Amino acid sequence: MNLRWTHLAMWLAFVCLMMAIPEFVSKGTLRTLIFANFLAIFAISWDVLSGRTGYISFGHPFLIGIGAYTSAILTKRFDVPIEYAIPAAVLMTMVGGIIVFLPALRIKGSYFALVTLAFMELMYQLVQVIRPDLTGGTRGMSGVQTLTRGAVNGYYMSVSLMLAIAFSMWLLMRTQLGTALSAVGMNEESVRGSGLSTTKLKLFAFLTSAFVAGLGGAFYVHYLGSIAPRALFDINFLFTIIVAALIGGASTIIGPMLGAFFLTFLLEFLRPYLPGAERYFIYGTIALLLYMYEPKGLIAIIDKYWQRTRGTFARKQEPGESL
Amino acid sequence: MTPALKISNLVKKFGGLVATNDLSLVIEDQQSVGLIGPNGAGKTTVFAQIMGEHRQTSGSIELYGHEISNDTTPERIRRGVSRTYQVPRPFTDMNVLENIRVGMMPNNIWKMITSPPRHSRETEIALSVGFAKADLTKTPGELSMGDLRKLEMARTIATGTKVMLLDEVFAGLTVAEIAQITTLIQSMRKDGMTFLIVSHDLKALEPLVDSVIAINYGRKIAEGSFSDVMNDSAVRSSYLGAA
Numbered sequence: 001m002n003l004r005w006t007h008l009a010m011w012l013a014f015v016c017l018m019m020a021i022p023e024f025v026s027k028g029t030l031r032t033l034i035f036a037n038f039l040a041i042f043a044i045s046w047d048v049l050s051g052r053t054g055y056i057s058f059g060h061p062f063l064i065g066i067g068a069y070t071s072a073i074l075t076k077r078f079d080v081p082i083e084y085a086i087p088a089a090v091l092m093t094m095v096g097g098i099i100v101f102l103p104a105l106r107i108k109g110s111y112f113a114l115v116t117l118a119f120m121e122l123m124y125q126l127v128q129v130i131r132p133d134l135t136g137g138t139r140g141m142s143g144v145q146t147l148t149r150g151a152v153n154g155y156y157m158s159v160s161l162m163l164a165i166a167f168s169m170w171l172l173m174r175t176q177l178g179t180a181l182s183a184v185g186m187n188e189e190s191v192r193g194s195g196l197s198t199t200k201l202k203l204f205a206f207l208t209s210a211f212v213a214g215l216g217g218a219f220y221v222h223y224l225g226s227i228a229p230r231a232l233f234d235i236n237f238l239f240t241i242i243v244a245a246l247i248g249g250a251s252t253i254i255g256p257m258l259g260a261f262f263l264t265f266l267l268e269f270l271r272p273y274l275p276g277a278e279r280y281f282i283y284g285t286i287a288l289l290l291y292m293y294e295p296k297g298l299i300a301i302i303d304k305y306w307q308r309t310r311g312t313f314a315r316k317q318e319p320g321e322s323l
Numbered sequence: 324m325t326p327a328l329k330i331s332n333l334v335k336k337f338g339g340l341v342a343t344n345d346l347s348l349v350i351e352d353q354q355s356v357g358l359i360g361p362n363g364a365g366k367t368t369v370f371a372q373i374m375g376e377h378r379q380t381s382g383s384i385e386l387y388g389h390e391i392s393n394d395t396t397p398e399r400i401r402r403g404v405s406r407t408y409q410v411p412r413p414f415t416d417m418n419v420l421e422n423i424r425v426g427m428m429p430n431n432i433w434k435m436i437t438s439p440p441r442h443s444r445e446t447e448i449a450l451s452v453g454f455a456k457a458d459l460t461k462t463p464g465e466l467s468m469g470d471l472r473k474l475e476m477a478r479t480i481a482t483g484t485k486v487m488l489l490d491e492v493f494a495g496l497t498v499a500e501i502a503q504i505t506t507l508i509q510s511m512r513k514d515g516m517t518f519l520i521v522s523h524d525l526k527a528l529e530p531l532v533d534s535v536i537a538i539n540y541g542r543k544i545a546e547g548s549f550s551d552v553m554n555d556s557a558v559r560s561s562y563l564g565a566a
């Protein structure tokens with residue numbers, strides 16, 4: 001599996017840092033961080049599917065929405081205990097993952113992206129017209145049971161979930177499977193020509209992505225206590241997820257996490273100056289410039305800088321030792 | 324003994340174009356056969372059908388006596404046939420060893436997760452096709468055409484193949500690189516590999532094959548020893564450059 005103690009030490013340090021944060025920051029900042037944690041989960045989920053295999057999903061809120069709605073409906077309308085509702089929501093999202101997977105058997109590239117975008121739109125329309133007594137229709141749902149009270153607890157809940165997901169995905173992607181999934185993104189024909197079933201690999205990537213999206217969606221709704229279809233199936237939300245993964249560094253785990261935090265704080269930082277939608281224009285421009293400067297994302301910029309610093313100490317660089 | 328590869332009455336139509344026309348051929352185990360023909364004769368299309376990348380219109384393809392026409396490409400590869408591409412198709416963001424790793428992987432998600440990569444075997448394969456130690460961590464962008472062809476062969480070897488289909492192995496190579504690949508193929512023949520080799524470079528092909536099949540417009544026009552085929556009048560008239 002190619003584990004190094006330095007990597008584990010870095011993870012440990014990262015976990016300690018994240019856990020200590022509530023001691024030092026305001027409640028308002030904590031709420032921002034909570035959103036960043038969930039965004040990181042969604043970006044990791046998107047990256048497992050799109051960053052690795054190259055099948056760009058424009059419909060990730062479709063998967064997140066299945067997780068969120070399933071758990072909200074089960075707990076609120078059917079009084080299902082939350083500890084059963086969340087696993088059920090994750091399973092439902094994985095079924096959704098299979099639905100997204102089906103077109104990937106036949107189409108690629110922008111066609112696939114458009115089909116997934118259609119899934120998101122379709123779901124947005126459906127939750128409004130089909131059984132609004134369950135979904136809450138256009139207005140969505142409020143008064144959904146919450147798991148935590150207060151910003152500090154909400155932060156601990158979200159950061160634990162995010163770290164658990166990030167670390168497990170990091171472990172998983174360091175195995176040969178991670179290599180195989182990345183290979184699918186680079187050249188699908190060559191993967192088949194190497195004797196591997198791309199169908200199996202893609203299905204696994206889609207199911208894993210859906211698993212993470214479902215988990216994130218369900219916990220998110222039980223953090224917010226409400227669900228608003230217009231915010232969930234929103235093109236800005238979708239792009240924030242994709243841009244977080246891309247500018248952080250697609251096909252890595254640290255990258256989407258980094259991207260999510262960077263973006264969330266960029267948006268917060270711009271808020272007082274640009275309260276309206278112009279904010280998205282500015283952040284889009286920054287993201288684009290960054291992406292043009294280094295398509296492999298923030299993680300590659302940091303990595304380069306890190307190697308250079310190490311170089312000045314004339315230490316030998318071990319091959320393949322990047323995050 | 325059952326032949327390694329037996330193709331019978333193979334036909335492939337692309338719309339009105341007949342790219343493979345009633346082609347039959349037999350390659351005995353551990354033999355090396357050359358497949359030649361002018362541009363567009365249908366050589367690559369034969370490879371694509373053997374690997375299952377294109378489904379034939381009719382006819383059969385047997386590997387060690389087993390009909391493989393209904394198998395998927397990964398299934399065929401596990402049965403022991405594998406190919407290289409005229410235009411190399413490496414995994415661009417992976418180094419030489421990682422490229423070979425993909426060829427060695429078991430086609431099983433659980434085993435991919437639980438079994439570690441076999442670094443020593445990866446290195447062994449890379450060195451056996453002629454990579455220098457310093458090249459092992461290079462990415463395809465940093466490699467020469469000769470190295471890319473070696474990488475294609477290395478990944479093919481990594482799948483554990485018994486029958487190797489080589490498409491234009493010498494195209495775009497320097498004289499030194501041609502010599503290297505020739506030595507490599509010779510040593511693999513000694514170790515018992517079966518070959519079907521497509522090459523426009525007939526001089527380079529000659530020492531590597533036991534026999535040659537010439538095709539034109541998808542149809543076999545001659546078959547036999549290298550010199551017999553070269554002297555065949557149909558081959559001479561169709562095959563420009565075979566002076």
Ligand SMILES: Nc1ncnc2c1ncn2[C@@H]1O[C@H](COP(=O)(O)OP(=O)(O)OP(=O)(O)O)[C@@H](O)[C@H]1O
Pocket residue numbers: 337340342360361362363364365366367368369409
């Ligand atoms: N996917 C395809 N669809 C339609 N026609 C095709 C396809 N692939 C190949 N052909 C046609 O089939 C014929 C045989 O092509 P093929 O690539 O097999 O020839 P070749 O002998 O490998 O040629 P070259 O020496 O140039 O590599 C050509 O006329 C080609 O245009």
Ligand SMILES: [Mg+2]
Pocket residue numbers: 366367368409490
């Ligand atoms: Mg060809």
